[in-house]
Amino acid sequence: MSRCLVTGSSDGIGARIADDLDGLGHDVVRHARDEAKAARLRAAGAGEVVVGDLASLASTRAMAAALRAGRPFDVVVHNAGWLPPEGPRPVTADGLERTFQVNALSAYLLTALLPLPSRLVYVSSDSIVRGRIDVDDLQHEAAWSADRAYADSKLAMTAIAFAAARRYPAVRANAVHPGWVRTKMSGDAAPLDVAAGADTPVWLSTSDEPATGLFFHDRRVVRLNEQAYDPAVQDALVERCAALTGVALPPA
Template sequence: MGSILVTGSSDGIGAKIADVLEGLGHDVVRHARDEAKAARLRAAGAGEVVVGDLASLAATRAMAAAASALGPFDVIVHNAGWLPPEGPRPVTEDGLERTFQVNALSAYLLTALIPLPSRLVYVSSDSIVRGRIDLDDLQHEAKWTPDSAYADSKLAMTAIAFAFARRHPDVRVNAVHPGWIRTKMSGHAAPLDVTVGADTPVWLAVSDDPGTGDFYHNRQIVHLNDQAYDQDLQDALLERCAALTSNG
């Protein structure tokens, strides 16, 4: 059995993914945004927990260092995400639009900093079907709405995943839409519970069936947005991410 890091695993889909993987006999390192959440995980019997607010580049780098010290990992599941509320455009301490930073840029930075495992799973969303990557306005400075920011950030995350799949053919890399799941982030009106949401990410983490460089829903390959597969766009996006994180 392998060692697996699951980001955003203090509650919701990420917690269920971690629970199922532990039930299968894997050593799971969980991630919490802050020490209070980490303390609750440890009190509940969790093993190793790394802490880091992905809305901070410094905290993301510190988390990557802490995780690397616990590795190497066989699998990393990039599950952490943020759904912006109605209101003004949210900006982090780094001067970046929060939705893009948490959902896409942090996944890029963690992948760049933590030694590559044999598998990477990026938990995305079917909202990418209405997303658009605008390299000239990744921060949504021209026009910001919660829905477009979320969809565009998840599309960017998916394109980043496919770029890493292409650049690292020895690593099995895939993205996944878990479904509309009842969590604190998505709300209680969602029709599906976290068991359903965890199923395909867990399958991608441990099954020998999937290949690499694909987008999955319900264990089936789906194609939702052509931009995610545009290799020139992928490369340009990685360059922008490297510049934004000073990680070129």
């Protein structure tokens, strides 16, 4: 039985990933953004729940500290994400653009702070086809739009996954596009249900698939944006994330 952490698992795809892993007999820790969501999970019999607001560096660090007090994880699924509405550029209390902080920087910080598992699964998006990593403007201070911020943040998350795969060859670190799934984020027009969206992340968490440093959709390898595979881009991004969080990735 593996011990698994699934971020962003109070509803949507993350909840289904957690439920499926639990149904397969794994020890699953669910994550909620706040105590109200955590209370609803516990009332529904979810078991162990950790609370952490990934739009806050302090809250993410506190969450990691709480998790380090327990048994190390075999699998970490970085599923949490945020789709910004159109409007003013959203900035967190840390002074960071919210989309980048929630979708990419929090995954980096948890990767840096938690003991390395045997598997890392980063739930990305096919929106990365139109994304671009500009390490000098990761937070879109020059120009911001919701679509660009989301695509770029998911591309950054994917590059972080591949950087982890390069740095830690003993860890299976992969990214995945779950498909266009009916959730609060995507809306009712999406063609897939959460079971379909959870399928490949759960498969990557549990199968004998030996691959690492790859992007999957429907259990198949796809390549959607070559920038994510560039070691120079990965290294520059990781260096910038370390500067923004004050935390470096652990040595290999």
